[in-house]
Each structure stands twice: as C-alpha cells, then as structure tokens.
Amino acid sequence: xxxxxxxxxxxxxxxxxxxxxxxxxxxxxxxxxxxxxxxxxxxxxxxxxxxxxxxxxxxxxxxxxxxxxxxxxxxxxxxxxxxxxxxxxxxxxxxxxxxxxxxxxxxxxxxxx
Numbered sequence: 001x002x003x004x005x006x007x008x009x010x011x012x013x014x015x016x017x018x019x020x021x022x023x024x025x026x027x028x029x030x031x032x033x034x035x036x037x038x039x040x041x042x043x044x045x046x047x048x049x050x051x052x053x054x055x056x057x058x059x060x061x062x063x064x065x066x067x068x069x070x071x072x073x074x075x076x077x078x079x080x081x082x083x084x085x086x087x088x089x090x091x092x093x094x095x096x097x098x099x100x101x102x103x104x105x106x107x108x109x110x111x112x113x
Contacts, residue, residue: 003050003112003113004111004112004113005065005066005110005111005112005113006047006063006064006065006066006110006111006113007063007064007066007108007109007110007111008045008047008061008062008063008064008107008108008109008111009061009062009064009070009072009106009107009108009109010045010056010058010059010060010061010062010106010107010109011058011059011060011061011077011082011085011104011105011106011107012045012056012057012058012059012061012089012104012105012107013056013057013058013089013090013093013101013102013103013104014054014055014056014101014102014107015055015056015057015093015098015101016055017055020053021046021048021053021054021055022046022053024044024046024055025044025046025055027096028044028055028057028096029044031095031096032044032092032096034095035091035092035095038088038091038095039088039089039091039092039095040088041059041060041084041085041088042057042058042059042088042089042092043057043058043059043061044056044057044058045058045061045109047109047110047111048109048110048111048112049110049112050112050113053111054109056107056109057089057092057093057096057098058089058107059085059088059089060077060085085104086103086104089104090104
C-alpha cells in the first residue's frame with residue numbers, strides 16, 4: 001500500500017467535526033445540492049494527515065501534487081468575489097447546522113492519503 005501526498009490551496013472555512021471527516025463529507029454530498037441556488041460556489045474538502053482528515057467548506061480550491069509547485073495569486077479574486085464567497089460559506093455553514101466556525105479565508109491544507 002502506498003501513500004499519496006498533495007496540498008490544497010482553497011478559500012473556505014475549517015469545520016471542526018466530532019466524527020470522521022468522511023462521514024461529514026457524505027452528509028455534505030447529500031445536503032449541499034439542496035442549497036445550491038443560494039450557495040452555488042460552495043463545495044467541501046476532506047484532507048489532512050492520513051486517517052485524521054479535517055473537513056472544510058470551500059469555494060475556490062486548487063490541488064498541488066507532491067514534487068510540483070504552483071504559483072498562486074489570491075489577489076486574482078476581487079473584493080466583491082471574496083464578499084460573495086464569505087456570504088455563501090456562512091450561509092452554507094448555517095444551513096448545515098455548523099456553529100462557531102472560523103471566519104472564511106485562504107487555507108493551505110497538506111494531505112496524506
């Protein structure tokens with residue numbers, strides 16, 4: 001069995017969960033389509049340290065594989081786009097029942113699968 005390493009650069013919110021992140025991902029797969037009209041840019045990401053993944057609600061998300069690099073410029077998102085993403089992420093978090101989340105922002109998430 002081998003390991004797969006990657007890193008994600010995303011705009012979003014870290015959502016602390018009590019159980020496994022994959023269970024929350026499955027729930028998000030069922031629930032996010034129900035609010036797609038209000039939150040069209042919101043998806044989710046499950047990533048982290050092998051079997052200790054974290055769960056995130058994200059809008060823009062880009063993967064960078066091990067041994068590669070990417071030039072990332074968060075300034076390509078306008079202040080209006082960021083404000084719209086913030087609104088969508090907060091609305092999605094509330095609709096999914098998440099409380100006490102951090103403010104949306106740019107995230108760098110290393111992943112080991």
